[in-house]
Amino acid sequence: MSTVPKRFEILLVAEHVEDRGGASVTDSAVRSAVVEVTGRRGETGYPIYEGHGIRADIDPETRTVEAILVDGRELDYGLTALVRLIDRP
Numbered sequence: 001m002s003t004v005p006k007r008f009e010i011l012l013v014a015e016h017v018e019d020r021g022g023a024s025v026t027d028s029a030v031r032s033a034v035v036e037v038t039g040r041r042g043e044t045g046y047p048i049y050e051g052h053g054i055r056a057d058i059d060p061e062t063r064t065v066e067a068i069l070v071d072g073r074e075l076d077y078g079l080t081a082l083v084r085l086i087d088r089p
Contacts, residue, residue, distance in 0.1 A: 004047045004060040007036050007086035012070070012079050030079065031070070034086060042067055058083060 011029040026032070033052035042048045042057035044066040049056050057067040065081040068074075075081060 004037055005085055005087060007034055008049055008058060008063070009034050009084040009086050010054055010056060010065070010068075011082045011084065012075070013082055015078050015080050026084075029082075056081065
């Protein structure tokens, strides 16, 4: 991929939820944020995205969160970060 997406939505979802009662992943997220590419790369080598208290290194090809900080701290155990593409380049 020669260019990186401008924005992603990050959804923080509890891993232990077995039945969402028909709710979508978006509706059952404990927190969500739209993050924008900063133009810098993180220690992982992937682009850094920031917004609303979340900073994440995201692999734009696989949409995998390689590193994440929430309000300056590591992600709590039991939470998973999911990514949804907002804007294509």
